[in-house]
Amino acid sequence: MLKAYKYRIYPTKEQEESFFQHFGACRFVYNWALENKIKSYEQNDKSVSRFTLNKMITELKEEHTWLKDVNSQSLQGATLNLETAFTKFFREKKGFPNFKSKKNPVQSFSVPQFYEVDFDNNKVKLPKIGWIKTKLHRKFKGIEKTATLSRTPTGKYYISILVDDEQETPVKSLFNEKVTVGIDIGIKDFAILSNGKKIDNPKYLKTSIQRLHVLQRRMSRKQKGSKNRAKARNAVSKLHEKISNQRNDFQHKLSSKLIGENQALALETLNVSGMLKNHCLALHIADASWSSFVTKLEYKAEWFGKTILRIGQFEPSTKICNVCGYHNKNLTLADREWQCPDCKTNHDRDVNAAINIKKSALNKQNLIGI
Structure with missing residues (x-):
């Protein structure tokens, strides 16, 4: 069975800069791939496959050399996420994929392979970034699959590791009216x-709604682009995060x-x-x-x-x-x-x-x- 284990990580300032570089590069590749798929369908009535896009990334790196500083597997993970979004659109009618914005408070990128987990020293090693201090509060056994690194609106960083525990899905238990x-x-x-x-x-939201209104009014009074507005926005995000965690x-x-x-x-x-x-x-x-x-x-x-x-x-x-x-x-x-x-x-x-x-x-x- 596949299970995800989520841990909080504590990067240094240099590692944070590398994270933002990965966020931006993966977002850029995702939007570039989405634009190519839309144009291809409009002009040829055919969609570009993920594998074709991955081959085109090599040429894209020559045009935008800063993409070479980012893990290539993460860039290919962006095209995989786009393919998944289109699959949900066609099969589950979840809505057409949208272009990603850097203004989105939640940013993430995936690391399909070549990462390491050290439970003894509470560290995780990511390609192009190195060893990162991590709170590995529980161990897992199995084959490590894709890892996803994300940043919350409050500035916290988490890594979610998908693990195949190599166990078969349990057989459904028999049931009747009594059970x-x-x-x-x-x-x-x-x-x-x-x-x-x-x-x-x-009713966690209802309990905190008055406090939330106060914080939102304070934020609306701050000048856009100022540090005080950023602080007020962070206070609103913290309360939203608290409500979500309680729920x-x-x-x-x-x-x-x-x-x-x-x-x-x-x-x-x-x-x-x-x-x-x-x-x-x-x-x-x-x-x-x-x-x-x-x-x-x-x-x-x-x-x-x-x-x-x-x-x-x-x-x-x-x-x-x-x-x-x-x-x-x-x-x-x-x-x-x-x-x-x-x-x-x-x-x-x-x-x-x-x-x-x-x-x-x-x-x-x-x-x-x-």
Whole structure:
């Protein structure tokens, strides 16, 4: 299986300059490759392959000699990233690749090979840069693949190493109704389980929103290009980073707990991008970051041989009585509890939805009652 290990690195000033040189060169090659692909398609109705672009980089170095100071494997990694972006565009409809800007607060470049990791001395060696002080807080075993070095908006540097641990993906565990849990994600409560348990939504962004507004107003009053504006921008970035770290920590702990306690998890497919167009709820939906949580559940389920079951986004899980199947068409978002007119069962809106999600997912697997 492939797993990524992320470590913080502490470069010297000279190494930082080399990082920025790599960031700029890889960004330049990416934009150059994207321009070539667009022109080739417009003129010949054909796209230039990544391998052709890699051969053209040699000629590009003669024109721009400063590219020779950068690791050649990193430059080829830029064309690979572009190829991946086009694949997502055609297969997953993720949006046409955009040109990269040096104003982007997050910069990165990849090192496909020829790097070394020294756990004993807490150092990582990168080609053209040398040994860099690194906080190697955990060891890994396996074949080292691509390493990606990145810089955050707050000026911190990280290296993410992709490792093949040479282990086969675990066989999916058998599951039935007793070891399956339905999960309804929401805003008031972050997650509601089919067993009736509710996980509070910490709402980290809402907690820090007033402080964030203060820092943003301070930044807007500073003169553009000044050092004070840079300091104010860094303060805003630090708060955003803190919120992101809090959210990720919460989601990692919750997802690990749910994966460890159940053999299968039933989820509802949500159109998050469409829901974000609701201006009344967009802030709360973005704060919850449902897509990120589902992604964590999916890859952790693959690691531990668990199963993720999905139901369609148009199934009315909230409005159907989980006892008799009555469809309450008049239920609104304000109704948190309701009574079924047929069987007189009192329902908690979210718990009822979680139970229906579980039943619907198991029904598709022909596992109801097993």
